[in-house]
Amino acid sequence: MASLKAYIVTRALLVIPTVLILLTVVFFILRILPGDPIAAMVGQKVPPEVVEKLREEAGLNKPLIVQYFEYLFNILRGDFGKSMIWGKRPVIDEIMLRFPATLELTIFGFTLSVLIGVITGAIAAFRRGSKIDSSMRIYSIVAYTLFIPWFGMLLQMLCGVYLKLLPIGGRITPGSEPTTITSLYVLDSLLTLNFNALIDSLSHIFLPALVLGIVLSGAYTRLLRNNLIDVLSQDFIVAYRARGVRERKVVKHAMKNAFIPVITLMGLQFAILLAGAVLTETTFSWPGMGTFLLERIQYRDYTSVQGAIVFYALFVALISLIVDIVYALLDPRIRY
């Protein structure tokens, strides 16, 4: 297990260049794009000397390379800088305000996608060649190709507008927020035993999490089905049966073997999950990082966008590290 530790340290160190490259790319792309935060904020009718003064205040008059290294050193110190528009609040505060909403949505969406994918995939594999198998395979392709805003609006129309069963946007009915502990509303409601808030937050998260879950489940359905069929035909499964091991346990072993590639996919899918979350958040007016990022890109709020991207990158790196560790723990052949 000492080698596992070395592996984790190496993986953690590799996050640094990854984030650095991403940060550099984002920094320069934002500045290449036409427009800047000052222009977006004040509009066209302000005298040039005022614009110049605002640019100076924001540090935008310095050479690009100086701006870049200043930003880099601040990031290294853990300082994400201040927003360039509206009140100049620290970027990290703004992110922290919105991150719990995104985290909550991704946890629910991720869990749902794996759950749906594994169940449909396993059913398809065990009923191989049947009509159920065919329908699961069609499901996986359709789910994979769904466009989130379109599918989201469809569900909003159905469940929200026609059936009036579920709210069509937001995280919770204003005023019924539970006492803040983790800022994850569902978890906080559970911890404080606030059942009204629990039902309210669950009814709000259900549709966006379902949309995200369904769209991402298709890949798991396919992968698990194919892997399970492959594993079930392998010699060691027959060997288990030939030793009189109960079918229930044989299936457990088969699932464990078929699950390894699924875990790999989880790591790969996580970045897609976050991208999907941006679309889902805008469709369901979910007050998370996605809506924040989209809004700040429109205002060319350089520091906010950079901060959000770095934050996303660290999040993805952390999750893929966790996935790799789980992977190594599950498969003895991968332990580095």
Add this chain to the structure above:
Amino acid sequence: MMLLDVKNLKTYFYSKRGVLRAVDNVSIGVDRREFISIVGESGCGKSTLAYSIIRLVDTPGKIVDGKIVFDGRDLVKLSEEEMRRLRGKEIGMVFQDPMTSLDPLEKIGDQIVETIIEHERVDKKEAWEKASILLEKVGLPGDRVNYYPHQLSGGQRQRVMIALAVSLNPKLLIADEPTTALDVIVQEKIMDLLEDMKKEDRAIILITHDFALAADRSDKIAVMYAGWLIEFGKANKLANEPLHPYSEGLIGSVPDVWEDRDIKPMLGFLPDLIDPPKGCRFKPRCPKAMDVCDKEPPTFSVDGRVVKCWLYGENNG
């Protein structure tokens, strides 16, 4: 009473093209402590016979007719749960490819312990101790219980497979080409180990396409061809004076390092088992074919041996 008495067993595969008669009307008896080899070409039905005995023929295969009397019980009639309790406990099985027959995610010890716990009321600690004793019995250090399959070589893994197969002290051990995937030196050692297992009051059925190996190791040899059992008898007799032209052909096609003789290859191929030739299935390849061979030969008893060939019909029956 025989330990295993297979009577008129028919195992057919139902494919889109038609019915494939993989095991067709095969009868074979195995005594306690007997070492029997079943030889034949690929696709002759020898493995299907083995899988039929432990009732693990994969779909679309099915035991259609016949009896498999093991220790007084007809296995064909047992329920799935009764059969499960018998597998591993009373009949052990060793597979062809040790590289793929062990679960890559479980420690060797865990796989042995799981097998023991499925059949016997022992606590885990006791089962773990038993696992390392088992490994020592098959010639591996007892601490290999903590190893994963990928940390062992092919020969070592086949030893583990044998340890697994005998972990519950079964009365019958079926080995399906246990040495095919191994190199010659390791083959010898694995065969020695299999013979050791016989000493523990156990009958062994070896499935192989290696006639020399079968003649060298077993008490009796059964030769299968196209789903039929065509000759069955004492190993030394069958190897020295084969009765059936196919057995003769099999022996003639094996090179001999010690004796200077020409290899006589057997011409032709195994027939299509969905649409086999009329009469004797070996007739198209048989050098001694006669007119009567257009009818299916019955099984004749000659000199304590069983042979399914018209050559022995005229004088005996």
